[in-house]
Each structure stands twice: as C-alpha cells, then as structure tokens.
Amino acid sequence: MLADNMDGRKSTGIPKLDDLIEGGIINDSIMMLEGDAGTGKSTMAVQYLLAGIKAGEKGVYVSVDESKKSLYRNMVRFGFNLEEYDNAGALLFHELKPHQMREFLDKGVLGIEEQLIAMKAQRLVLDSITAFALLYETDAKQRSAVHNLFDKIRNWGLTTLIIAESAEENHQFGLRYLVDGWIKLSRKKVGQERIRTIEVLKMRGTKHDTNEIVYRIEKNGINLYPSERMLGGDL
Ligand SMILES: Nc1ncnc2c1ncn2[C@@H]1O[C@H](COP(=O)(O)OP(=O)(O)O)[C@@H](O)[C@H]1O
Ligand SMILES: [Mg+2]
Secondary structure, three states: OOOEOOOOEEOOOOHHHHHHHOOOEEOOOEEEEEEOOOOOHHHHHHHHHHHHHOOOOEEEEEEOOOOHHHHHHHHHOOOOOHHHHHHOOOEEEEEOOHHHHHHHHHHOOOOHHHHHHHHOEEEEEEEOOHHHHOOOOOHHHHHHHHHHHHHHHHHHOOEEEEEEEOOHHHOHHHHHHHOOEEEEEEEEEEOOEEEEEEEEEEEOOOOOOOOOEEEEEEOOEEEEEOOOOOOOOOO
16 A cells, blocks of 8 residues: 555545545645544544555654553554554654643653654654643643644654644634644434534645545444435534
8 A cells, every 4th residue: 555645645544535635635734633532533543644654654643632551452443453563663652741742842852853753753643732722821822832833843744633622613722724634523413313424624735525424433443435425414
C-alpha cells in the first residue's frame, strides 16, 4: 500500500475516506478531527498512523486523554498491534499530563521535539487539544499557544491530526479557522436507530465531498458506507 500518493497526499488509512478528499490529506497539513466522546476519534487516528507505518513512515501519538496502556489494549480488539510497532521504533507514544502539554505548547520542551526530529516522524496525532483550553486564562493566550504549536509542527514537516471534543461552536483556540482541514464525527438518531456519520467540513486545496456519510466501528476499525442514504433526522 502506498501511504504517500503521487500529488503529495497521505492516506487517512480509510480508503473510502481518501476517496472523499482526492486521495488523502495534503502533506504537511494540519487537520482537526472533531467528535463527541465515543465517536471513534482515537480509532481513526490510529488507523491514520498505521497507514503510514505500513508504508515505512514513522508516527507519533501524543495523548492526554487516554493512557498508552488503555489505547494499546483497546486497539488490539481491532487487530492493531501497536506494541509491536512501538517496539520496532515505528511508533512513539507520549502520554502527557495537561500541564506538561502546556509546557510543550508554550516552550516545546520535554524532549518530544528532539525525538520527533531524531526518528524522522512524518505523522503526528495530538489527542486531544480540548483539555488544554482550560489551561490558559484568556482567549488571547490560547490563540497564541496554538499559533506557536502550529508554527512548530509546520517546521517539523509533520502531517498532523489534532483531535478535538465537540463543543458549542468549537471555538476553543479558533481552531476551525487555523487548521487546513476539518473532519467531524457525529452520532444521530434516525427513527429508532442511532447512526454514526462523518463529514468533511473543510479541506484546503481539495475538492472534497460535502455529504454526511454513514460510518460504522467494526471489528477491523472504522469503515465508511457512502452508498447508504441518510434519511434525515436529528440527534
Ligand atoms: N471492538 C469494537 N467493535 C465495535 N465498536 C467498538 C469496538 N471497540 C470500541 N468500539 C466503539 O468505539 C468507541 C470508542 O472509540 P474511540 O476511538 O476510543 O472513540 P473516541 O476517541 O472518539 O472517544 C466506543 O464507544 C464503542 O462504541
Ligand atoms: Mg479518544
């Protein structure tokens, strides 16, 4: 499998999602993956890193929401053996406390930057940015922290997935304006049934699909079902 296709895009690890965005995420771009708890954000982020790893790219997962032990254990259920890739040096997991994340955002310390450069990582996941919003006293400080972070990420040449919990307007950090792309996961009630949908809300430099597409979390991870028509309905 090619992780990096001809026009400088990276596979998301989900073929039917790649189809919606001209083949994948533009190299070096910063994407926001938004959704409520339990919508599959971490699972999708792991699939994204694995697509790279399978093609020889290295990936880094920075987490404040879930411990390494918990994520690695949960991913085994989908047949994703993260321990093995970690041991082989293809995957690096950093578990940060929120105050350490602030240190990382403000000063880039903690040795993470050095490790990213040393291992020549190409894919980064930040899971999640939401908790950090509370660490800054003012909106202006939040925005400046995120600007710093984005500058660093762009310098490192990483293609990045930033996970955000859904929030009213999701205006923390003004992220939706700063990121290059924005994908949203939702749960909806249609009749008696709860369905999961994915939407591409923004994708710079890309002619993307704008429909809400049904997805399911199945035993091999997240799968999209573009042919299933949405019948409408609200949460
Ligand atoms: N083996 C599985 N088969 C089907 N669905 C699963 C399985 N394991 C977890 N899930 C679903 O995935 C959800 C958690 O996915 P996760 O990626 O951790 O979500 P998030 O990071 O958005 O909170 C669970 O709430 C559950 O609905
Ligand atoms: Mg999660």
